[in-house]
Amino acid sequence: MVSTRYAARSVGRNLRRTVLSIVGVAIGCLLALFMESLNRGRGELFARAGSASGLGHVRVVPAGWRGRRDPRLRLADWRADLAAAQAMSGVASVTARARAQVLLAVGTHVVPVELTGVQPDIEPRTFRYVQTIGRGRYLRADDGGALVAGRAIADRLSADLDDEIVATTVGPGGEIQSALFRLVGIVSTGSDDTDLAVCQVVLEDLQRLTGFAGAGEVSIVLNDYREIDRVRARLAGSVAAADEVMTLSELAPDIEGHFKQDAAMTRFVSGIILLIVLLGVASAQLAAVLERRREFAVLAALGMNGPRMVWLIVQEALMLGGGGAVLAVAAGVPLVWKLARSGLDFSRYLGGTYAFQGVLFDPVIYGDFGWWIVVYVSAVAMGATILASLYPAWYAARTDPAVALRVAQ
Amino acid sequence: MRARGVTKTFASGRQEVWALRGVDLDVRAGEFLALVGPSGSGKTTLLNLIGALDVPTAGELLVLGRPIAALSKHERAHLRLQSLGFVFQAYNLVPVLTARENVEFVLELQGAGLDRRARAQEVLAELGLADLTDRRINELSGGQQQRVAVARAVAARPAIVLADEPTANLDGENAETLMHLMRDLRDRHGMTFIFSTHDPRVVAHAVRIVTLVDGRVARDERTGGEPPHTILPAATVQAVGA
Numbered sequence: 001m002v003s004t005r006y007a008a009r010s011v012g013r014n015l016r017r018t019v020l021s022i023v024g025v026a027i028g029c030l031l032a033l034f035m036e037s038l039n040r041g042r043g044e045l046f047a048r049a050g051s052a053s054g055l056g057h058v059r060v061v062p063a064g065w066r067g068r069r070d071p072r073l074r075l076a077d078w079r080a081d082l083a084a085a086q087a088m089s090g091v092a093s094v095t096a097r098a099r100a101q102v103l104l105a106v107g108t109h110v111v112p113v114e115l116t117g118v119q120p121d122i123e124p125r126t127f128r129y130v131q132t133i134g135r136g137r138y139l140r141a142d143d144g145g146a147l148v149a150g151r152a153i154a155d156r157l158s159a160d161l162d163d164e165i166v167a168t169t170v171g172p173g174g175e176i177q178s179a180l181f182r183l184v185g186i187v188s189t190g191s192d193d194t195d196l197a198v199c200q201v202v203l204e205d206l207q208r209l210t211g212f213a214g215a216g217e218v219s220i221v222l223n224d225y226r227e228i229d230r231v232r233a234r235l236a237g238s239v240a241a242a243d244e245v246m247t248l249s250e251l252a253p254d255i256e257g258h259f260k261q262d263a264a265m266t267r268f269v270s271g272i273i274l275l276i277v278l279l280g281v282a283s284a285q286l287a288a289v290l291e292r293r294r295e296f297a298v299l300a301a302l303g304m305n306g307p308r309m310v311w312l313i314v315q316e317a318l319m320l321g322g323g324g325a326v327l328a329v330a331a332g333v334p335l336v337w338k339l340a341r342s343g344l345d346f347s348r349y350l351g352g353t354y355a356f357q358g359v360l361f362d363p364v365i366y367g368d369f370g371w372w373i374v375v376y377v378s379a380v381a382m383g384a385t386i387l388a389s390l391y392p393a394w395y396a397a398r399t400d401p402a403v404a405l406r407v408a409q
Numbered sequence: 410m411r412a413r414g415v416t417k418t419f420a421s422g423r424q425e426v427w428a429l430r431g432v433d434l435d436v437r438a439g440e441f442l443a444l445v446g447p448s449g450s451g452k453t454t455l456l457n458l459i460g461a462l463d464v465p466t467a468g469e470l471l472v473l474g475r476p477i478a479a480l481s482k483h484e485r486a487h488l489r490l491q492s493l494g495f496v497f498q499a500y501n502l503v504p505v506l507t508a509r510e511n512v513e514f515v516l517e518l519q520g521a522g523l524d525r526r527a528r529a530q531e532v533l534a535e536l537g538l539a540d541l542t543d544r545r546i547n548e549l550s551g552g553q554q555q556r557v558a559v560a561r562a563v564a565a566r567p568a569i570v571l572a573d574e575p576t577a578n579l580d581g582e583n584a585e586t587l588m589h590l591m592r593d594l595r596d597r598h599g600m601t602f603i604f605s606t607h608d609p610r611v612v613a614h615a616v617r618i619v620t621l622v623d624g625r626v627a628r629d630e631r632t633g634g635e636p637p638h639t640i641l642p643a644a645t646v647q648a649v650g651a
Contacts, residue, residue: 001517002506002510002513002514002517003518006503006506009505009506010505012505294501298497298503302489302515302518303518304490304518305490306482308518402463405457405497
């Protein structure tokens, strides 16, 4: 097509302007890419941190739990739910738990906690905080009467290893029930908030203490967090009829909201950067159109209509966008790869770890790296340059050949 | 082409400038007509109106049976593309395209098929530019550029070719050659040529001479017969134009 050749050669008429436009587009795309990679990395961080904090990627909960979040509620058939979850593909680990609000007491020291009954042989795979015990040891399957607690709880109770702790709670009929546990391990997460969330006994001990049989949740960690929706949909059809399946986002809406807010802010900043780039490109293109006003007048005189003229300018913009995209991909791939490998370390500002809503987060955010980079950069570069070309194209299409030729003469 | 009481005014600040003051003119198919007159007499304005580049302020103007004033911008563009050809004083070729591409571009705009390249080549050969088709415009002489401009104007076989001072930037020899070529094209393809000029040597080729003075037709005369005209072989044209 001659018109495409014409557009291509027109782009090359003022090489300096073209190169500057391409570099501008590439820089804008690169910044947007960097931020998008971090945004996607944040999503992965949320999924990783959330699942490792015991929330799980997906969780089976009793009917009514979604609204009340009452730890006394129990699954209709936790063994069937557990088996259904274990049978799913893409599942890394599955565990059952039960929870209860209890008062722990040692001598005159009393601390209200959420006590969790767990399956000790599986729990560390779904709850990262108990993988490393600061002092003592973790629970065993046959560990009747043993308790593991976070350092902050132990400190508040002034308890040490092998101390006996009284746990008191309210039974199904409203009666006060107590049991004696021995502190066998102290977990130190580095954060008081998260330490306070760690207080575990063997599942059967919790059932005996509370008088509530069964489990209150089946927590599932997946191999790939991007499978959450698929697993949730499939699992919903195989769990006990009265039970329901929730995702990490539903379990921790505050955390997800916080991440979404961060992502929106980042995208807003990306948008501002792209807008500035877009205005720069629009200005350069408008200058190019003004320089060729006589040429457009002649083309209009020859019968080129407005839409064709718009397409001509848009083609030129697409070529600039293409050049910018190639440059941005060339520079962006190693940059994002490095970001995905080494991450962006915020520990200088946040310390070793930081906790939000009882969930521990790494201070290192890793970018996401994948084929999406090419698609994203191409879409941003092309989209931005097409938008930038619309006003110059409209201006060119409005050229009145008689007026423009008269002025040129 | 039929003009009755065609008037054209332009706003110049708060003043109104009269470019044409009631022009009456009929042009039949196949005419070779020269518009002459002093600067500011309205020659270019009348060409622009006939070429559907502009619309008259008042009066009736029919071009190929179409009332120019009643046509939309898009319809006028379509009329120009399908039925009118333009040759400009300053050639106004697209500098980043080759001679052939300049001609082919118009055919592409017209929606011509894949044979447009061959057609462009053919027209350029007809104008003695067969060996220069792949040259960029800035590699051609003024005479060659104007012949490319003529090729571009006639490639789509328009009914009317409008030329505004086509020889103004050419020396005598090239001007003479160009007029011969335009006459030749008219004779071969039956196109109507309307051109404005100051050049008496160009006027000498016209079959009809319309003189405009102050936006009015002052004189409309026929030369009483075709002036001597020889169809030049392509090789000769090329030698003269180079």
